[in-house]
Amino acid sequence: MSSIYFIALPLLFGFATPIFAKFGKNGIAYSSVLLQASLFLLSIQLFVTMDKSIIEVIAIAPPLGIALILDNVSIFFVMLFTFLVLMGSLYYLKLREKNPYQNEAKFFILINMLLASAIGLVLSSDIFNIYVFFEIAGISAYILSAYRKTPKALEAGLKYLITGAIASIFLVFAIALIYLHLGTLNLALISQGFTALESDIKLLISLFLLIGFGLKVEIFPLNFWVTDIYEGSDAFTDAFFSAVVVKAYLFVFFHIVYLFLPHKEFTLFLLYLGAVSMLIAEIVALRQTNLKRLFAYSSLGQVGLLFVAFSMQEAVSITAGLYILLAHSLAKMVIFLSLASLFEKYKKEDISLFKEMNSPFLRNIIIISMLSLLGIPLLAGFVGKFLLLKSIAFSGLFVLLGLLVLASLIESVYYFKIIGFMFSKEERGEKFSLSTLQRAVLLTLTLGIILIGIAPFLISDFIATASSVMIDVRSYQNLLLGAN
């Protein structure tokens, strides 16, 4: 069984869309869902049968050639991404019936390209290959955000294009410098040679990498553009941006940090950057009335939290980070998918939407997701936040601890404001209910949140192994270089 299928099959699907379009109106939609379902099953099967890391060599052996590495942590991301994209596509099957402006065929090409590139980012072990997937993910995301062609959507697409181009320039410059000084593009060889470089060059490369990836992972102060894009794009698209794309960039960024720059000063800088990012995002979120903007700021806050978790560079805090990442992806998927349906129905994106909303089902699952994001016990978000705060307390970083608790308190203010609106005693319209398929999708995601919250021990072994694999640079180098 090979990991290349996760990249090759979605690409093949994208190239072959005109053929699938021949099978009637729903040809592309159904075949895309079928493809994503089979990829998800394939990832489950790979996970069950995998007993050690698998290295997939393309054409010639590394360090000269490109290799894909499927280890415990990348299989986690592959399973998560295929699952979320499958759920999103299933939801979209019903959503698009009410959306005349969305031509379903083209939409699924972009979704599949996004899936292929997110998985490629996670699996690839060659820095230029990572850049190529960075570009594919970027361009599909620009088009997705401009998809509706309303003035706001076009503005969002253009803004995304410009910031994405700047990020690409910085990244490609960093790669060029690395190649100039080390003569290799292989992650393992770079990580071996990086410490011997001149300190000026090291600083320059890490700065460029930080700006290039920082723009994409939405970290303060490089995240000024994010909320405009979330506001301009469709809520359905935001679900993918928040749950899949950012997570792929985040993993690659920290993978590179662990491999190249595991210096305490640099990670301490990232640590406080994450905390400040979270605090500022949560403070700004308080004043937002547009729901997309509000949840975009909440995403930025969670990214800050993830930054803190991954910058600690300890197996425990990375475990916490993976839990937070999983919980956040599930919760944001639920929230943005529900918002997509609600915006469609009520034709407004204001926070007062929740005063009019009359749908107990949607109300309950949105509340569960928000409470999970807050970190209420017995929900998925609690496990990660608890582990993270515990490991920060053990490290003695009490200022950081205070910042995070403060940010969480501020976060709770606007979540409870929304919950208050949901229960306000105002005149509500007729009851709004979703189709069975959409309910099933949202219910599956919410059950995932509850199940992880109640029984984190079900996946704790897997996540603990994944985090120890992620930080184990030595065995990654041996795996990548021992193959030739």
Added chain:
Amino acid sequence: MNIKRDISTTTLSSFTLSAFFVLTVLSILLQNIPQKLFSAGDSLLKLNSDQGVANAVTTVVVYFRGFDTLGEIAVLFIASFGIGLMLTSQTHGDKNKVKSNFMLQLGARLLFPIIILFGVYVMTFGHLSVGGGFQGGVIIASAVLLMFVSSNHFHLSHRVVEVLETFAGISYVMIGLIGLIVVDSFLGNFLPHNISQLGLLLSGGIVPIIYIIIGIKVGSEMSLIVQNMLQRSDND
């Protein structure tokens, strides 16, 4: 002259700041030029003879870094697709067209087949001499552009371009997957590629085939981009 009136303070200060950063970066770069240049090129060149391809650059682009090239093709595909999505269905810009000169029309029509032939040559002989699929594809697209400029009535058949583009995309990934099955490596060279055939048209196994496919893909995508930018479609 009042500088403060003509240029705002913000512009001036941000310009100074960027100039300062650029100079800092440049000085760091110039002070740290590596004494000995490392590069992967020499070791790749040593491996090249295994593939029986006369042009080593082609081997690197199509075979050693074939996965990157597949990614680049995907980038081109989505970019062309996005341009099509964003630019079509808007008002057509044909109203104010001036009829072009007779000599221009005739010249373009004479040149068109020659440029196409040259593009096909560059594409097919990419593994033997300079050139290749990307260059050949762009040459073909430039012929299409010439026809668009010279004639008001020229348009590409959307169907034909779509068939070519789909065929090229599918066959690229399929060749990769066949390689995975036959020689156990994605994009592996599963056709005979003996060094004794070096320099022949039929040499190098899958390398020339993939480069021709890339040429078809690039040619059709670039032509579609040209057509979409001029906002002409089959419907007018």
